[in-house]
Amino acid sequence: MKAIKNNRFLSFCIVATVLLCSCSKEPAESFAGGDPTSPIIPGAGVAMTVETKADLSGVVSGTAFPASTDKVFSVVGYKGTVAPTNNWSSPYIANVAVNSGAGSALSFATSQYYPANGDKVYFYAYSPANGTYTAGSGSTAPMVSWTITGQQDIMWAKVDQGIAKNPVPANQPQPNFAFIHLLKQVKFKIVKDNTFEDNIKLTSLKIIGAKTVASLALNTGTLSWNSATDDLTAYNDNTGQAITGTATAVGTDGSPVMFEPGTSFKVRAVAGGVTYADVTVTLGGSNAGQAGVSHEVTLTFKRNAIVPTATITDWSNGTAGNADVL
Numbered sequence: 191m192k193a194i195k196n197n198r199f200l201s202f203c204i205v206a207t208v209l210l211c212s213c214s215k216e217p218a219e220s221f222a223g224g225d226p227t228s229p230i231i232p233g234a235g236v237a238m239t240v241e242t243k244a245d246l247s248g249v250v251s252g253t254a255f256p257a258s259t260d261k262v263f264s265v266v267g268y269k270g271t272v273a274p275t276n277n278w279s280s281p282y283i284a285n286v287a288v289n290s291g292a293g294s295a296l297s298f299a300t301s302q303y304y305p306a307n308g309d310k311v312y313f314y315a316y317s318p319a320n321g322t323y324t325a326g327s328g329s330t331a332p333m334v335s336w337t338i339t340g341q342q343d344i345m346w347a348k349v350d351q352g353i354a355k356n357p358v359p360a361n362q363p364q365p366n367f368a369f370i371h372l373l374k375q376v377k378f379k380i381v382k383d384n385t386f387e388d389n390i391k392l393t394s395l396k397i398i399g400a401k402t403v404a405s406l407a408l409n410t411g412t413l414s415w416n417s418a419t420d421d422l423t424a425y426n427d428n429t430g431q432a433i434t435g436t437a438t439a440v441g442t443d444g445s446p447v448m449f450e451p452g453t454s455f456k457v458r459a460v461a462g463g464v465t466y467a468d469v470t471v472t473l474g475g476s477n478a479g480q481a482g483v484s485h486e487v488t489l490t491f492k493r494n495a496i497v498p499t500a501t502i503t504d505w506s507n508g509t510a511g512n513a514d515v516l
Contacts, residue, residue, distance in 0.1 A: 224303030225355050257294045261287040263317035263345070263369075265298070266332050266408055269309040273350045278326025278409070282311060285323050285332070303355075310352030313365045314408040317345045321406070331409035338373075338402045340422035340447040345369040346411040371482035372406070372413045374451045375505055377444030378424055378487050381437035385493040387462070391430025394460035395440060395489075397422040398468050401450045413481075415450055421458075422447055433461060433491050444486065453479035459489060 256262070267283030268274045287299040304311060314332070321334040321344075336344060347367035356363060380392055400422045401415040424445040425431070431440065439445070449455075456468045471487055473479045484505040 225306040226303055229301060229303055257290055257292055260289045260299070261319035262290050262296070263288050263315050264319040264323070265313055265315045267311045267313045269305050269311050271310065273312040273352060277328050278331045279328050281326070283313070284325070287319050304353070305355065308354050310354045312352055313349040313367070315347045315367050315369070316406055316408060317369065318342050331407055333405050333407060335403065335405040338400070338404055338422070338449055340397065340400070340424070340449055343448050344372040344404065344406065344413065346372060346406060346408070348411070370411065371505070372411070373448040374479055374481060375446050375448050375484040376487055377446045377484065378440040378489065379437045379444060380431070380433050380440055380489045380491065382433045382435060382491040384435070386433070386491045390433050390462040390491070392425065392433055392440065392459060392461045393428055393430045395425040395445070396458050397424060397447060397449065398456040398458050400455065404450070422449055437488055446484070451479055451481045461491065
């Protein structure tokens with residue numbers, strides 16, 4: 191069917207959503223001065239940005255990091271009598287990855303132990319572990335940077351009350367990280383009204399001009415962005431997806447895209463051979479556009495109107511084998 195660009199428009203359903211928790215855990219590594227009778231066995235869970243999570247030591251089921259996966263997150267730790275404030279050199283745990291085993295039980299890639307002299311350890315963690323790590327210095331905390339593709343989340347956690355070895359190893363307290371999401375998530379649906387042509391397919395959907403380079407300060411969990419931008423792909427398939435009168439998720443699971451927090455962004459759709467003009471989507475609702483919040487945007491194809499509506503949806507979690515989408 192021949193598509194006519196000038197008489198078809200897109201209508202957007204804008205959805206503000208709430209975060210759904212997913213859980214994860216960590217392993218242990220060994221360093222000089224460590225007490226092999228006091229292993230570090232961290233527990234971890236993904237919490238809402240304003241909450242913490244209970245102890246999740248042991249095997250996590252249901253809302254876990256994917257099982258049998260390397261480098262699900264990484265940990266940097268410092269030892270002493272107080273948490274570091276202005277000296278971030280010489281970490282006790284120097285950016286050690288955490289792997290998941292059967293049942294998603296976590297362990298450090300190399301076993302870690304509490305200091306034999308009784309010093310406390312202060313922990314800082316991040317995911318995904320494939321970021322570019324820059325060690326701390328005398329005055330600057332460690333940093334991690336990523337190039338954002340829209341397909342991975344960024345999360346951060348710390349346990350900085352300080353934990354030391356216990357004289358009774360069986361009762362050893364362990365760090366229990368409460369990870370928080372640092373990006374927002376957007377999922378898409380498409381639908382047509384009765385004025386729009388039949389048998390038209392969506393072949394491409396992109397978020398236009400998104401910031402793509404983010405850097406995380408491990409001491410504070412602050413994510414900063416440089417000026418680099420690029421387009422993030424939500425859907426790209428020449429076979430196309432039919433636009434029908436029933437709202438359907440674009441791609442797999444609504445093609446969730448994770449990117450910089452904020453209440454507005456631009457999208458560009460290609461359907462029936464027509465590239466539509468970029469349209470600004472403005473998110474609304476409770477905590478709209480914030481980190482850890484998921485929005486569902488419905489694109490309603492019409493001839494002459496743009497009609498926004500809003501609903502609430504849950505954060506989409508990663509699947510086994512993909513530790514970058516959490």
